[in-house]
């Protein structure tokens with residue numbers, strides 16, 4: 001799954017998975033995901049098909065701003081499994097999980113305006129657009145304007 005994700009032209013720009021990862025690169029990335037919680041970054045999850053459990057993508061709930069009641073989420077589906085709405089289902093589950101984290105009041109998504117599939121995913125999962133950030137650091141390699149979508153804890 002990680003190796004296929006790394007063939008997407010955009011995914012390697014948004015995280016630490018190298019483009020066209022070798023088996024060894026992919027294993028290192030997976031191990032890095034497993035340390036995310038203990039280092040205080042948040043939760044990194046594999047998205048699997050409900051039937052059969054085949055891995056189809058990755059999502060994360062990032063909590064470095066938890067002291068401000070704020071988290072952010074990210075998601076990616078391998079190219080061969082796109083078109084099934086998996087990201088929206090995963091984002092809904094991830095957001096439900098987010099409200100089990102004490103002190104977390106809102107989850108933000110940072111989406112580049114061209115990324116229509118991601119905007120639709122956000123809307124399907126119940127997020128609403130709240131603004132635009134100029135020159136946002138999409139990763140340590142890329143700064144771009146992004147749409148900000150938000151979900152709030154109910155009540």
Ligand SMILES: CC(C)(COP(=O)(O)OP(=O)(O)OC[C@H]1O[C@@H](n2cnc3c(N)ncnc32)[C@H](O)[C@@H]1OP(=O)(O)O)[C@@H](O)C(=O)NCCC(=O)NCCS
Pocket residue numbers: 008010011074075076077078081082083084085086087088110111112115116117118120121124
């Ligand atoms: C964004 C992403 C996770 C969505 O994956 P997915 O769950 O397979 O999404 P789908 O293909 O089912 O598309 C979701 C919606 O977007 C629409 N869509 C997809 N591609 C589209 C396109 N090029 N133009 C317009 N609409 C598009 C689909 O029709 C669907 O709409 P619907 O909800 O009204 O039915 C996937 O494209 C991906 O992994 N992209 C690379 C990583 C990425 O960009 N992550 C998000 C960073 S913010």
